[in-house]
Structure formats: C-alpha cells, structure tokens
Amino acid sequence: MSLQKQQILNKEIESFDFQSGGEASSDLKNILRKLGVPSAIVRKTAIITYELEMNVVIHSLGGEITALISEDELEIRVDDSGPGIEDLDKAFTAGFSTASDEIREMGFGAGMGLVNVKRYADQIDVKSSKDDGTHVKVIINLAN
Amino acid sequence: MKLKTVKSLLNTDTIFEASAEKDDLEVKNACGADLMSDVLAFSNEKTLLLTGLTNPQVVRTAEMVGIQVIIFVRGKDPQIETISLANQLNIFLYSTDKPLFEACGLLYKNGIGPEEMNFIETSK
Numbered sequence: 001m002s003l004q005k006q007q008i009l010n011k012e013i014e015s016f017d018f019q020s021g022g023e024a025s026s027d028l029k030n031i032l033r034k035l036g037v038p039s040a041i042v043r044k045t046a047i048i049t050y051e052l053e054m055n056v057v058i059h060s061l062g063g064e065i066t067a068l069i070s071e072d073e074l075e076i077r078v079d080d081s082g083p084g085i086e087d088l089d090k091a092f093t094a095g096f097s098t099a100s101d102e103i104r105e106m107g108f109g110a111g112m113g114l115v116n117v118k119r120y121a122d123q124i125d126v127k128s129s130k131d132d133g134t135h136v137k138v139i140i141n142l143a144n
Numbered sequence: 145m146k147l148k149t150v151k152s153l154l155n156t157d158t159i160f161e162a163s164a165e166k167d168d169l170e171v172k173n174a175c176g177a178d179l180m181s182d183v184l185a186f187s188n189e190k191t192l193l194l195t196g197l198t199n200p201q202v203v204r205t206a207e208m209v210g211i212q213v214i215i216f217v218r219g220k221d222p223q224i225e226t227i228s229l230a231n232q233l234n235i236f237l238y239s240t241d242k243p244l245f246e247a248c249g250l251l252y253k254n255g256i257g258p259e260e261m262n263f264i265e266t267s268k
Contacts, residue, residue, distance in 0.1 A: 021204070047208055108201070
C-alpha cells in the first residue's frame with residue numbers, strides 16, 4: 001500500500017475576500033468527489049476546510065490551503081502569515097469568538113469554527129505565534 | 145413535501161431556479177439559521193435553509209453541507225454575487241415576506257419535520 005502523499009490542491013486565500021472565500025473548499029470538494037472518496041468523508045472535509053478557509057479570510061493577513069492525499073488519509077494544511085491566535089485554548093471553546101460585529105452580521109463569528117474542525121477531524125494540530133502566523137494541520141482517515 | 149407546496153405556503157418570489165421540474169423536489173427537512181457555523185455544526189443532510197442573511201457565503205455554506213434550496217425571510221433580496229454563485233452551483237433561491245419564526249412554523253405545522261441533529265459519523 002502506498003503511503004506517499006500526493007498534492008491535490010494548493011490555493012491562496014486573500015484576507016477579507018468574502019466574494020471568493022470558500023472557493024478553495026469548493027474546489028477540494030469537487031476534486032474528492034471525482035477521486036471517488038465516499039460522500040460522508042467529502043462532506044466532513046468540506047466543512048473542515050470551509051471553516052478553516054473562512055478563518056483565514058476573517059482573521060488573518062492572508063494565507064494558503066494545501067491538500068494532500070494517500071490511500072489511507074487526507075491531509076489539509078492551512079497556513080497564514082499572522083497575526084496569530086492569542087489564546088489557543090479559548091479558540092477551541094464553543095461560543096468564543098474575537099470576530100467584529102461586522103463579521104457577525106455576515107453570519108460568522110459564532111465561535112464554532114475550530115470547534116467544528118476538531119469535531120470532524122481525526123487528528124488536528126494547531127501552531128500559532130505572532131511572528132509566524134497560524135498553521136493548522138488536519139488529518140482525515142480514509143481507511144479504517 | 146414537494147417544493148411546490150413549500151413555495152405556496154410561504155408565498156415565495158422566485159429569485160433563481162434551474163427549471164420548473166424542480167417543483168417536484170422533495171423537501172424532507174429544513175433548518176432556520178442566521179449563523180453559518182451553526183448550519184455547519186449542527187446540521188445533518190437536508191434540503192432547505194431558511195435565513196435572513198443574503199451574502200454569497202450563505203450559498204457557499206449551503207454547498208458545503210448539500211443544501212439545495214435557500215429561502216430568504218423578511219422579504220430580503222440577496223446581493224447580485226449571491227445570485228450569481230447560486231446559479232453556478234445550481235442552488236435555488238426564493239424570498240418570502242414572512243419572518244423566520246413564522247416561516248419555520250408554517251412548514252413545521254404542515255409536516256416538514258426538524259432536521260436530525262445527528263453528527264456526521266466519524267471513524268473515531
């Protein structure tokens with residue numbers, strides 16, 4: 001069985017671009033469908049990627065999203081260039097959000113983003129610092 | 145319930161729909177929400193979203209969870225970008241003058257059940 005991962009998506013995400021925000025997640029969803037990934041996995045991957053992509057749009061100075069696939073797992077990497085998450089524990093608390101009223105009026109900032117990602121991911125690793133931005137790595141199992 | 149009946153109960157205006165055949169689309173359950181993360185967090189497979197939000201991210205959210213129909217409540221008209229994205233993704237858009245609570249109540253009373261709150265099954 002091949003464990004080597006193949007890159008299937010790499011896309012830049014612009015800060016505060018609410019028109020194109022979500023396109024990378026949409027692209028990934030379509031790619032996974034074409035690869036024949038089961039629909040329940042496609043759906044949870046779409047939710048995870050979309051939450052992370054919108055986090056970059058809403059909270060960061062811009063970043064990129066990369067997806068890699070092997071026979072066993074799907075790896076999603078979302079990297080931004082700052083300003084970093086001040087308190088990671090709080091960021092994983094349901095209902096906690098630092099989003100502005102303007103963002104909330106658009107339907108975001110419910111404080112469920114990373115909570116959702118953690119719920120659906122099989123593994124999650126978040127590193128964040130002021131100097132280096134936020135780096136999220138999510139693993140979704142494809143084989144049991 | 146057929147989409148045709150939903151449209152009639154809520155007296156909707158059509159903003160975008162692919163073809164008239166879609167009146168036969170079966171709407172089994174629905175959700176009403178103004179927070180997109182709640183739609184992503186608590187929703188299972190469903191067909192209909194009632195919301196007061198009109199920006200393109202509503203259509204994106206619908207795409208991610210497989211919602212086919214969006215009804216904007218309180219007589220709101222969506223942004224042109226929202227309509228254009230819905231067109232691209234083949235998601236139908238309607239508007240109703242009714243507020244969210246009343247629109248949900250009318251559909252519930254007439255037989256559309258609540259969505260199942262089961263989370264997506266994971267391998268954990």
